[in-house]
Amino acid sequence: MTITITAFERSPDRGKGLARDMRVRWALEEVGRPYDVRLVSFEAMKQPDHLARSPFGQIPTYEEEDLVLFESGAIVFHIAERHASLLPSERDARARAINWMFAALDTVEPPIFERTLAQILERDEPWFEQRLQVLEANIRKRLDGLSTRLGDAEWLDGAFTAGDLLMVSVLRRLHGSTILEDYPNLLAYVGRGEARPAYKRAFEAQRAVFEASKGTA
Amino acid sequence: MTITITAFERSPDRGKGLARDMRVRWALEEVGRPYDVRLVSFEAMKQPDHLARSPFGQIPTYEEEDLVLFESGAIVFHIAERHASLLPSERDARARAINWMFAALDTVEPPIFERTLAQILERDEPWFEQRLQVLEANIRKRLDGLSTRLGDAEWLDGAFTAGDLLMVSVLRRLHGSTILEDYPNLLAYVGRGEARPAYKRAFEAQRAVFEASKGTA
Structure with a gap:
């Protein structure tokens, strides 16, 4: 089962990990789930195919088979509920x-x-x-x-x-x-x-996106 | 099992049901659970026994045996998770x-x-x-x-x-x-x-608190 999230193509925080995809990346790293990232520009975020996933035109979104979520809190909860280690069982x-x-x-x-x-x-x-x-x-x-x-x-x-x-x-x-x-x-x-360690992996992953974007227009 | 929530002794919204106890009352009415209410004044909300339940000194809180919750979103979720009718099972x-x-x-x-x-x-x-x-x-x-x-x-x-x-x-x-x-x-x-109907019952319950408070100093 593939998990795909969206993130800013070029984050306004310049790679400081303050955009809300960071918390989702961190949760996925904590539970050891690989994921794909679809980068979106500010222009693309206003287009119908992104709005179909995210009615408020935001990132991150989360796709897993037919399920689409668009609130970072709900995405972190969804990940936590399906894997041990982020929520106690008691x-x-x-x-x-x-x-x-x-x-x-x-x-x-x-x-x-x-x-x-x-x-x-x-x-x-x-x-x-x-x-x-x-x-x-x-x-x-x-x-x-x-x-x-x-x-x-x-x-x-x-x-x-x-x-x-x-x-x-x-x-x-x-x-x-x-x-x-x-x-x-x-x-x-x-x-x-x-x-x-999971935080660090997530941070480096989002930072790499920003570094790569610096070479583009 | 008794459920006790806290609410403003005298809500600043004058009984319009905008304080955050309203959403908890509504959820409890939707699932048909009776509950007790402990009214707190603005002064009492700053005192140690309230802060022990609510670190940010807010209402509502929710007590159920040894469990204490203090965020209205989490309280509504807790109620929804333990009863059918507020969350789909699929x-x-x-x-x-x-x-x-x-x-x-x-x-x-x-x-x-x-x-x-x-x-x-x-x-x-x-x-x-x-x-x-x-x-x-x-x-x-x-x-x-x-x-x-x-x-x-x-x-x-x-x-x-x-x-x-x-x-x-x-x-x-x-x-x-x-x-x-x-x-x-x-x-x-x-x-x-x-x-x-559940909304109306919750609304009348919080409104009755405000009406009663009008007779006090």
Whole structure:
């Protein structure tokens, strides 16, 4: 059974692994599943054949025989559910790991992603500095809660799960700011995620795509 | 087995059913599970016993014997996984329904929720009008994709699922704006969700909490 995902032909993050195909690649590497990648340009993402897979015109998508998925959270969950190692088998522990998946995407990522967007789209606006302060305060509120809960544990709830995979992916968007440095336990947590062999393989794979794209127009 | 959720003692939406306990109540009504509600004040949400359940100090939480969950998406998924009727049993259809759950929370809700927040927190800021336009354009981009995909179908993918439950919940935040009226099929879709007996029971239950709170200081 072949798995095919889509990714940016030329990622706007210049190979830093912040595009959402990275979390899917990482999950596939954690469970040891090979996959094909179909690269799409920004123009191709607006065309009918991509919109048939992804109604919002985004990457990544995931194809496996007749099944097509288009939300990175759902794709990571689908991979985690079908292979051991990304979700605990014990009933309550599994529910808690899934809870952390939703926490990463619905509570922690939104203010962090808003900051990324503002830095791209609002940098030249007269209010930019003031708005950045509001956004960073929102981010810190989330990180306060997360840092307190993590404490000195290695992962959020026992062994590494898909919840950690998504939380680390989300926190990585703060690299380049100094916010994460104010939370040494979260910085170390992100570092542990990035040190996993599966993470490194996924990172190199997406980086190779960007490197190859530099030779093209 | 007793299920206990938390909800605002006095919801800032004044009983309109926009707080995130509504989607959990709705899911519990769809599967016919009774539940207890512990009401919390904004002050109580910052206290250690609430933070022990909800690291980000939010509502709703969900308790079932020793299990505690604190993300509404994960709670709805937990309920859906343990009862028939909110997720299809066929493997691919189930994965697609879960995909719509993530689409509702991660792709459609963020710009809609940002608009709600901006209207409360940024109304007096110099950037408010311009930011509102940007947010509404982002919302319309999402609704364009959703409306095209839904077409004239009753629900997003076959029978009603937890994906529809969350998508309708998210779109309801647009009531009071004229945005949704530009998408007649989405407006009718929201209306079908709100017409479900389980929705109505959940709505009345959360509304009763707000009505009761009006007599208090």
